[in-house]
Amino acid sequence: MKYVxxxxxxxxLPELRQIGKPLRRxxxxxxxxxxxxxxxxxxxxxxxxAKVLRSSEPSARIIRLDVSKARALAGVACVLTxxxxxxxxxxxxxxxxxxxxxxxxxxxxxxxSEVVRFVGEPIALVAAETLDTARQAxxxxxxxxxxxxxxxxxxxxxEPGAPIxxxxxxxxxxxxxxxxxxxxxxxxxxxxVENTFRAPFVEHAFLExxxxxxxxxxxxxxxxxxxxxVVEHFRSIARALQVxxxxxxxxGTMVGGGFGGKEDITVEIFLxxxxxxxxxxxxxxxxxxESFAAQSKRxxxxxxxxxxxxxxxxxxxxxxxxxxxxxxxxxxxxxxxLYATIMAAGPYRVDNLRIDSAAVATxxxxxxxxxxFGGPQACLAYExxxxxIARTLDMDPLALRRVNYFxxxxxxxxxxxxxxxAWLEESASRALEALGEKSVERGPIKIGQGLASxxxxxxxxxxxxxxxxxWVGMELDGTVVIRCGTPDLGAGQVNSLCQITAEILGxxxxxxxxxxxxxxxxxxxxxxxxxxxxxMSGNAVAKAAGAVREVLLGRAQNHFEEELDxxxxxxxxxxxxxxxxxxxxxxxxxxxxxAEGLALSNLALFKAPFSEGIDPDTGQGRVFPDFTFGSxxxxxxxxxxxxxxxxLKSVACHDVGRAINPAAVEGQIAGGSNxxxxxxxxxxxxxxEGRILTPSLTEYLIPTAVDFxxxxxxxxxxxxxxxxxGAKGIGEPALTPAAPAVANAVAxxxxxxxxxxxxxAERVLxxxxxxxx
Amino acid sequence: xxxxxxxxxxxxxxxxILVKPKATLLQALRELGCTDVKNGCEKGDCGAxxxxxxxxxxxxxxxxxxxxxxxxxxxxxxxxTIDHPHALQEAFADGGAVQCGYCTSGMVxxxxxxxxxxxxxxxxxxxQAISGNLCRCTGYGQIIQAIQVAAGSQRRGEE
Ligand code: FES
Ligand code: FES
Numbered sequence: 068m069k070y071v072x073x074x075x076x077x078x079x080l081p082e083l084r085q086i087g088k089p090l091r092r093x094x095x096x097x098x099x100x101x102x103x104x105x106x107x108x109x110x111x112x113x114x115x116x117a118k119v120l121r122s123s124e125p126s127a128r129i130i131r132l133d134v135s136k137a138r139a140l141a142g143v144a145c146v147l148t149x150x151x152x153x154x155x156x157x158x159x160x161x162x163x164x165x166x167x168x169x170x171x172x173x174x175x176x177x178x179x180s181e182v183v184r185f186v187g188e189p190i191a192l193v194a195a196e197t198l199d200t201a202r203q204a205x206x207x208x209x210x211x212x213x214x215x216x217x218x219x220x221x222x223x224x225x226e227p228g229a230p231i232x233x234x235x236x237x238x239x240x241x242x243x244x245x246x247x248x249x250x251x252x253x254x255x256x257x258x259x260v261e262n263t264f265r266a267p268f269v270e271h272a273f274l275e276x277x278x279x280x281x282x283x284x285x286x287x288x289x290x291x292x293x294x295x296x297v298v299e300h301f302r303s304i305a306r307a308l309q310v311x312x313x314x315x316x317x318x319g320t321m322v323g324g325g326f327g328g329k330e331d332i333t334v335e336i337f338l339x340x341x342x343x344x345x346x347x348x349x350x351x352x353x354x355x356x357e358s359f360a361a362q363s364k365r366x367x368x369x370x371x372x373x374x375x376x377x378x379x380x381x382x383x384x385x386x387x388x389x390x391x392x393x394x395x396x397x398x399x400x401x402x403x404x405l406y407a408t409i410m411a412a413g414p415y416r417v418d419n420l421r422i423d424s425a426a427v428a429t430x431x432x433x434x435x436x437x438x439x440f441g442g443p444q445a446c447l448a449y450e451x452x453x454x455x456i457a458r459t460l461d462m463d464p465l466a467l468r469r470v471n472y473f474x475x476x477x478x479x480x481x482x483x484x485x486x487x488x489a490w491l492e493e494s495a496s497r498a499l500e501a502l503g504e505k506s507v508e509r510g511p512i513k514i515g516q517g518l519a520s521x522x523x524x525x526x527x528x529x530x531x532x533x534x535x536x537x538w539v540g541m542e543l544d545g546t547v548v549i550r551c552g553t554p555d556l557g558a559g560q561v562n563s564l565c566q567i568t569a570e571i572l573g574x575x576x577x578x579x580x581x582x583x584x585x586x587x588x589x590x591x592x593x594x595x596x597x598x599x600x601x602x603m604s605g606n607a608v609a610k611a612a613g614a615v616r617e618v619l620l621g622r623a624q625n626h627f628e629e630e631l632d633x634x635x636x637x638x639x640x641x642x643x644x645x646x647x648x649x650x651x652x653x654x655x656x657x658x659x660x661x662a663e664g665l666a667l668s669n670l671a672l673f674k675a676p677f678s679e680g681i682d683p684d685t686g687q688g689r690v691f692p693d694f695t696f697g698s699x700x701x702x703x704x705x706x707x708x709x710x711x712x713x714x715l716k717s718v719a720c721h722d723v724g725r726a727i728n729p730a731a732v733e734g735q736i737a738g739g740s741n742x743x744x745x746x747x748x749x750x751x752x753x754x755x756e757g758r759i760l761t762p763s764l765t766e767y768l769i770p771t772a773v774d775f776x777x778x779x780x781x782x783x784x785x786x787x788x789x790x791x792x793g794a795k796g797i798g799e800p801a802l803t804p805a806a807p808a809v810a811n812a813v814a815x816x817x818x819x820x821x822x823x824x825x826x827x828a829e830r831v832l833x834x835x836x837x838x839x840x
Numbered sequence: 841x842x843x844x845x846x847x848x849x850x851x852x853x854x855x856x857i858l859v860k861p862k863a864t865l866l867q868a869l870r871e872l873g874c875t876d877v878k879n880g881c882e883k884g885d886c887g888a889x890x891x892x893x894x895x896x897x898x899x900x901x902x903x904x905x906x907x908x909x910x911x912x913x914x915x916x917x918x919x920x921t922i923d924h925p926h927a928l929q930e931a932f933a934d935g936g937a938v939q940c941g942y943c944t945s946g947m948v949x950x951x952x953x954x955x956x957x958x959x960x961x962x963x964x965x966x967x968q969a970i971s972g973n974l975c976r977c978t979g980y981g982q983i984i985q986a987i988q989v990a991a992g993s994q995r996r997g998e999e
Contacts, residue, residue: 095933098941100925101876101917105942108875274880274888274942274976323878323942324976355881557940557977730936734978738939741979764885769974772967777981 068463070499073492078786080725084637085570086792089730092562093581094321094555106294106320107278111348114280115144117341118201119351120191120208121360122183125757126217126230126430129181129210134191137207142200144345146208147192149180151340155307157332173233175396175433177307177336182215184232184395184430186757187360194341194349217430219757221392222369224427232395232428239393240401242408244422244480244686252384252419256375260456264372264448265823268392268752269365270761271437272769275323277362278352281338288587289315289343293335294322296554297594298586300332304339315339319584322595325556326742327436328362330596331398356762363435364752366403366426367392370411370448375419376456380470384419387411387448391441393426394433400426402528403434407441409690412480413449414491414522415471420480422686430757436596438742442523443803447824450519450807454814464518464811465495473522473696482687485694487724487795488785491520494720495698497781501718502700511708514715515816518700519804525598525796526692526789529678535603536590539568539611540668541619543661545639545653546578552592553604554584558798559731560600564608566727567791571612572619573636574653590670598796601727602692603673605791610671618667619653622660626651693788695795697721699740699778699804703812707835710828712748712813719804720781724788724795733780736801740778743805745770751825778805846909850874851918859905865891865898868905869915876917876945880974887973890946891915897953899972916945919952927997928952928990935986939977947973951987959995963988 080087097103134146149155155177179188191208195201218224224237231237253259279293289310291301301315308315322329334351341349353361368391375384389407393400404426411422439446457467472491478484495518506514527533537551549568555561565579582589592604616636623634623641633644642650660667681688699719705712719740726732749768753760761767788795806824814820819834843860850872859868866889869877880888882901889900892914920926925933928948932938937947947970954961954969961969966984975983 089936091934092936092938094941095938096922096925096929098938098944099929099933099948100920100922101915101945101948102922103941104875105878107879272974272976274886274940274974275878276880322940324940326976352879355883355885557942559939730982734936734939734982737979737981738977739979742976763883764881764974765883769976770979771971771974772980772984773964773971775979777979777984 069504070465070496072500073496075493078784080784080786083570085566085576086727087729090566090576090728092559092728092731093565093576093579094562103321105275105323106292107352109280109292110350111280111282114348114350115194115196115345116198116201117192117194117337117349117351118205119189119337120205122179122186122188122190124183124212124214125186126215127183127212128215129183130213131209131211133209136209137193137204140200140204140207142196143204144194144347145341146204147340147344149176149178151344152177152307158303173239173397185432186759187432188395192337192341194345217757219429219431221390221427221429224429232430237428238425239397239428240404240426242405242424242686244408244420246480247419249384249386249419249421253375255383257378258459259373259375260452260459261373262452262455263822264370264451266368266444266447267824268367268432269437269746269750270359270752270767271326271328272764272767273324273326273328276353276355276358277329277333279334279338280348280350281342282348283342283346287314289339290318291335291338292318292320294320294329295335296322296325296330296556296596298552298554298584299591299594300335301586303332304336307336308339308343316587319554322554322556325595326438327440327596330436330594331363333362355764359762360759363398364394364432365437366434366441366444368407368444370444372448372452374452374456376460378460380460380462380467382415382417382471385412385417387422389424391426392431392434393428394431395428396433398433398435400434403436403441407445409480410442410445410523411449414473414520414696416473416477422480431754438739438802439799440597442799443806446519446521446803447807447810451810451820454811455820465499468495468520481681481690483689483691487693487787488722489696490722490783490785491696491698494696494722494783495520498698498700498718498720501779501781502702502716506702506715511706513705513707513816514702515705515812515814516700516702517808517811517815518698519807519811520698521800521803522694522696523800523803524691524694526602526675527597527599529676529689529692530680532677533593533599533603533675534672535592535607536670536672537564537592537604537607537611538590538668538670539608539615541572541615541653541657543654543657545574545657547572547574549579549581549608550589551583551604551608552586552589553600554595556595558735559728560595562731563601563605563727567605567609568612571609571616574639578639598798601794602790602796603675605794607671607673609791610673611669614669614671615667618660618665619656622665623656626659693795695721695797695800697800697804699808701808701812703809703816705813705816705831707817710831712826712831714744714775714809717744717776717778718781719778720783721797721800722783722785722795723797724790725784725786725793726782727794729782732782732797735797736780737778739801740805741770741775743802744775744809746824747806747809748825844906846906848908849912851914861906863905865900865903865905865908869900869913874915874917877915878942878945887946887950888943890949890973892949892953897950916948919948927993928987931986931990931993935989936982937978937986943973943975947975947983955991955994959991961991
């Protein structure tokens with residue numbers, strides 16, 4: 068089959084000076100020469116070193132905890148247990164915003180006291196003069212456990228009689244969606260296709276393990292330097308410590324990779340407790356093993372699709388059930404589950420729809436945010452289901468999708484109207500065209516091609532009433548300062564703010580300096596999660612820069628005695644457009660403004676659209692600001708003798724609305740795709756009865772430079788996003804279609820579908836064996 | 841075994857340091873303030889701690905500091921600075937090869953070791969040379985391209 072790119076509708080994108088240029092990111096050179104300081108790089112005089120005692124048991128009662136010997140060890144400053152913070156809880160729910168009743172009693176304790184529910188659960192903290200002493204002190208803590216029956220599978224955890232982690236039952240969240248008449252839709256179908264797909268636990272494996280340093284300053288403020296996606300956690304920490312919110316300050320650093328894994332609280336709460344207790348600076352850095360054991364994973368899912376479809380390919384009804392493993396504590400499971408539920412039917416118009424989902428507690432690592440937030444698991448299922456439907460109908464996979472793809476103006480599963488461009492066929496046909504004809508099969512090597520399309524939200528849930536703030540000011544030499552709380556995870560978050568500001572104020576990118584991720588000194592910009600920063604803080608910074616621009620142009624109007632629209636800011640000057648010979652350096656213009664007391668700075672607030680919660684019985688209502696659309700196509704070679712799968716070619720095509728920095732966008736897509744390929748073929752965080760079988764990067768393998776061919780990136784720009792300059796979000800969507808595209812390619816190659824990730828050589832061989840004629 | 845004093849040349853400067861018997865070169869370097877040398881695993885899996893030890897790229901977490909007495913160590917920060925970046929550092933910054941940057945110092949060191957022995961590497965030779973350096977952000981494509989760009993600019997510089 069030869070695919071041809073579908074022509075794009077005409078789009079007018081104005082040529083800009085900074086936006087759309089693959090400029091060197093403002094953070095790039097410092098990182099390249101090793102000058103950037105990360106959270107683990109900070110030390111202070113008199114600093115203590117901390118360690119955390121963690122549960123060795125997946126499900127047990129603590130019957131004795133004796134820290135006296137550890138406390139008595141010379142060089143130990145303190146040993147803290149749950150007694151330090153009675154009722155200390157990490158609340159990750161957002162009260163009043165879930166549309167669900169909050170489950171009391173299921174929040175994770177800061178330190179476990181009576182019961183432990185997973186291997187790695189924190190129990191006690193030590194701070195000592197040296198790291199060696201802190202380690203020795205951990206060894207001296209005496210703890211006796213009494214095993215309690217645990218549960219290690221979410222489906223078993225829903226059975227009557229299963230051990231209960233959080234009464235009354237193990238289901239920590241449920242959602243449902245009801246649209247149209249499913250019975251009638253199934254009746255109208257020519258065939259009904261049913262399949263169940265499974266996805267495993269996955270580890271974020273960012274390169275920088277969690278680390279931080281805390282101290283109490285002369286105002287009594289607990290300062291915490293930490294790598295985090297969420298500086299707003301200072302509020303939760305204050306609540307847990309029962310101190311005023313203005314007495315906790317988070318000074319974020321450049322983050323060495325987050326991907327959702329630094330969205331929940333990590334070391335910062337322990338640091339705060341220890342610094343407050345000892346009055347001394349305290350450093351805590353996780354080892355790789357501790358990082359793996361302590362923090363969240365991607366949710367395993369079991370997803371069943373039952374789809375009614377007509378011979379034409381038109382889907383007439385779908386019934387979908389999703390079960391997610393929340394691990395030992397809910398954390399962000401209710402929302403991850405919500406995302407997966409809303410995305411479950413894919414970027415397809417299905418008018419008769421019934422979706423039921425549950426997140427279920429087990430005695431395993433807790434699961435929470437991970438790039439895509441439930442979207443990738445949903446996509447794995449719906450895109451494999453589409454290929455299975457195509458096979459049943461003997462239809463081309465793109466032709467089947469074309470019949471059902473969303474179009475702008477269509478309602479999605481919650482009845483929210485798709486308002487921006489939905490370039491699904493546009494992206495799919497381009498990815499397939501670039502993939503080209505199938506390679507030739509040789510001997511035991513079978514070749515397959517696979518496609519996956521997706522839609523995914525960017526920006527937070529609209530009933531969270533999300534806001535971001537940014538401050539922009541011009542100095543008297545015409546250089547620019549930006550202050551914005553945005554944590555930078557390495558995806559180019561702060562660079563985008565600079566590039567947008569530089570565009571609006573007409574300065575070169577190198578003339579912009581940005582201060583970010585400080586909960587006290589930079590205006591709060593909200594979390595670097597949910598693919599929201601470009602949208603939210605990008606709009607905030609654009610608003611602030613726009614206000615400064617107005618002041619500058621207003622003053623220039625008087626100076627040149629010209630109409631406003633005949634003036635522009637460019638290359639560090641204000642110019643008269645009709646007569647470019649007449650211009651002034653911005654520094655001179657700024658000085659004129661300052662002399663007259665005009666405001667050369669602005670603090671702007673950007674608000675996302677606000678909505679009420681969805682209807683709990685039908686799941687209907689607005690949930691997201693907007694959606695990103697795209698597709699990926701891959702070709703694989705499967706060695707039917709060894710079961711090895713090789714990715715021969717991978718092409719990803721996404722509509723990013725507007726690429727603020729195309730090199731950075733390419734990096735997001737290529738990097739996200741690589742994580743998705745790892746998800747498809749190699750990654751699984753393995754456990755046995757709650758015990759970790761992949762405790763480090765020796766056992767848990769992530770892609771290296773020789774595992775996968777780099778993904779070819781095709782960037783489309785519809786200009787229809789709700790971000791600045793029409794941008795959409797791409798951070799999370801970049802990962803989503805990769806794994807299902809691989810799964811579809813493998814099924815195409817070997818003629819058998821393996822319904823569980825990862826597609827390891829063993830699974831491929833087993834599938835071939837079972838289907839041997 | 842008691843701690844002992846060792847002498848090292850680090851990024852061109854003579855340094856003396858008291859090391860414990862089990863201390864790794866990674867720990868010793870970070871104590872000396874070489875925070876560009878990163879700790880990602882402490883067991884040889886990630887390459888974030890890579891440095892040149894007498895011109896050879898090694899994972900410093902796998903080397904005992906005590907064994908490096910009299911050696912010459914070059915870390916990424918020793919190759920260039922913000923004002924005078926090395927061709928590799930410049931190419932990384934310009935080519936989108938740096939995202940979070942946590943792998944970058946180790947990557948640059950592996951690339952430097954490669955270009956020192958093979959100034960005209962193919963893509964697959966580059967891939968092999970950095971296969972011990974994990975990067976979770978980029979997908980490696982832009983890193984491989986950046987190394988090729990740097991190799992090209994170094995060759996031109998030598999002509
Ligand atoms: S820290 Fe040395 S290889 Fe990972
Ligand atoms: S840039 Fe983040 S690990 Fe390589």
